[in-house]
Amino acid sequence: MTSIIRDQIPWFIAGASIIIMFGDYILDPMAVIATALRNWAVIVAAFAMGLAMVSMTIFHFRAISQRQSGWYYSICTLAGMLAMIIVAFMPPMTGSAQFNWLYKWVNTVSGQTTYAALAFWISAAAYRTLRVRSFEATLMVVAAMICMFANAPLSALLGPWKPAASWFLAVPSTGAYRGIVITSACGMIALGLRVLLGRLRPWE
């Protein structure tokens, strides 16, 4: 019995969903079923979000009760979550003035800062890894240096940096990325087929 619940039924659900998605691609009447299936996936994803939140909350409560190392940061996480849930559920949902204020000064600011911190990591990564260790690495270093310096406004006065950079971004990038994308497509088709045939069971 458990093997039916555990293997056969999930395989049937996944296989049926794939076939419905194929059908929607070619037959108009299938569109209604396919749209419904996509909405179901969004609903299940929403429940998965709830589940993830519950398991994270359990993890942090256990960390607090057992005084694991750094348990006070667990309190901060739960406090942050509670505060956001309270203001988010104030009418109109995720639209109240308190929500906008908290979202602006915590979520948006943190998002922009953690994105801005990439300037630290990319400059250090460039300094440490763009080294002429081999012929291939030299190709990467030369292309990177040209395209980076071309974005400094002053480079327009110091020679053809910008045209060279736009050539690198137009010709070699197009050629290489197109080859990568075509082969990725082949891989996705084979992966989907293996899920359909039950050879691959990501829900395992």
Added chain:
Amino acid sequence: MIRSGNVLDFVVMIGLMIAIYLMMSRAEKKMPKLRRIPALDALEEAVGRAAETGRPILFTQGSGGTGTLSHPEEGPQIMSGLNVLSHLAALAANLGPRIICCVGQSDSLIPTTEIVREAYIAQGMPEAFREDDIRFLGSGNAYAFAAVDIIRTEEVAAAFFIGPFYNESLTFVFHSDDVGAMKIGGTAFTHQMPFFAAVCDYFMIGEEIYAAGAYLSGEAEELGSVVGEDFAKGFSIILIILAVAAASFGLSGFLNFMRI
């Protein structure tokens, strides 16, 4: 009734899948030999190194947030990453280092936990499985910084980044390089490949992560599916050569027919 414009795509799709299926069944008789994927051969070395230093290994798949499993581009990458995770977890159960999984997508929390649990059960050590090491860390940069916090405080010995990454890929590879961890990356998102290529010790590009599951399983039928994919690549190469030849002789008629 029939949706116009998609007919040829549909025929090509079914044709390629049949070719792949045929190669899968033919592989039973003659085991196909594939070229090496260095990143996958390095998995054992990375986990072994972690076991020696007594430091944990870390696996993560990027910050998709919600609805990633059913996303056309992120879903397949998560599934191929989970393929690699099942082998990694088996190696970790065998060789002994702790395996920490940072989850940035809520829908892959269940499969990630189940895969690592099954790996420990398969190695006969269900009690060694630590569910607390499968950590859900929200999404976006909040997940990225929480995971970097774990990378730095746990001083992980090896870090595996296989899946749909966004701008957090650079944050991960830089900080794991900073703590001296061995880095193995893989993604099909072209916009993140430059950072994996520049910083990671081993790096899988697009198709290599999709073929990873089949490559690691070593089963004849799975390897057969990779041979089937090569058919599709051969089909693309020949098609391009023909069309380029036609274009250079000005045969645009032939080109228009090919313009699908």
Added chain:
Amino acid sequence: MAIDWNIIGIWIGAFYTIGFFTLAIGVNPWLRFVESTWLGAVVGFAFAVGVKNILSLGINPLMKGDVSVVIALALGALLFSRFINQYRHFSKWGVALMVGVGSGLGIRGAVDGMLLKQIEATFISPIVIGDLWQSINNIIIIVMVLTTLSYFVFSFEFKKPSDILLKLGRWSMMIAFGAAFGNTVTFRFNLFIERFTFLIRTWLQIA
């Protein structure tokens, strides 16, 4: 004395901005505080969005008589079965639905947008009369597409002379990755400048 929430907001914004930048020095209590509170806020917000999705796509249609939605709500609720050990496997049904939709859409997107459209885009002539530079560019693109494609052929053994194709494929990818790496540096600095402008002009009000 009316509380000026904007000033309080600016100070909280500066506290979070500097807190996250301290990761450059290393993990420290200030960073861990801002990181953990923000993580809670992100998950809390995602939970609220999840509830809105369940209401708009699940409960409301159900109220209006669309009974089929019950299946999705059931599959979603079954996810929680994983907290009871012997019923754990029921949670896989919902995951299987998401995997099926993702794989199906993935294959469709792959065949149309990634395979056929990209092949079609490479139908370019290596000889462009009257434009030598365009001819050279087209030749380079064609050579790079074909060599990158051959780099990913796994089951064919490229013997000595023909393994140059693999090298050419690898080299073109390295050039493309280098160009993208260099070009991306600027976008990271745009927000870096914006954050320091906020600290200096809006918070400290120096310039």
Added chain:
Amino acid sequence: MGVAKEQKRRGNRDKIVLWGVLIILTIIPIIRPLGLPIPIDPMTQEFYNIIEDLPPGGKVWLGNAVGSGIIAEQLPGILGCATRLFEKDLKIVIFNIIDIEAETIFAQRSMPELENRGVLKEYGKDWAWLPYVPGVETALAAVAADIRATITVDHYGTPIDQLEVMEGINSVNDFDLVILFGHTTPFFAYIRQIVPSGVPFITQGLTMDLPLMMPYYPIQAKAIMKGLNGAAEYESLIGWPGLAISASDVLNTTHSWVFIAVIGGNIFYLYNTYVRREE
């Protein structure tokens, strides 16, 4: 373990030097713009000329889709452009159709600056500000065809029929120029819904979106201001130095420093690998 400790210490020293200089080179131009020369890209010059060549009393559709994600690159752009439009004798109508945040961001960030610069004209007579309309491209198409069918009140809630500037303006065809500030979603919506009307269309593109937008120049898009650099060039052309110019200085200093650091790193690497190994 000694070697790893030494390597870690040298690694930290590299980071402190690299990032310390980076922060200094970012702060100085923000506090006091260096006034480095800003070469003008022909495309920005064209953007400037099109606005300068507008006839007196010309009507301008200013599309504002500057959401929070693209403030860094496009807020300086729309601020400079709005300043120049107000300085000239023009009728301006601001539309916030595609991005829900654009209206609040314009109110919080752009309006105060325009008031500081003292360029604001009489609301209702010389310019109007229309509110957000949900529906992205379908909303844009509806407004372009017949403004009054979709929009009845302005940003402040007053019926648009009471605004003198709106007299004779019923659809996009009544405008002399359409300007858009936004990323690719609004850009392609304008290409599909606005450009077919034949009204000249110019826009600012994010640096990373330029490869996607260039093919539409010059037929559909008469001029494209290229990201933050374009905004800095436009600020210098109109004589109002602002965020973009100080950001352009910072781009110059920081990019030069990272360039020097990578070159230095490679020289140091080659010296260690070849010269020192021979000794």
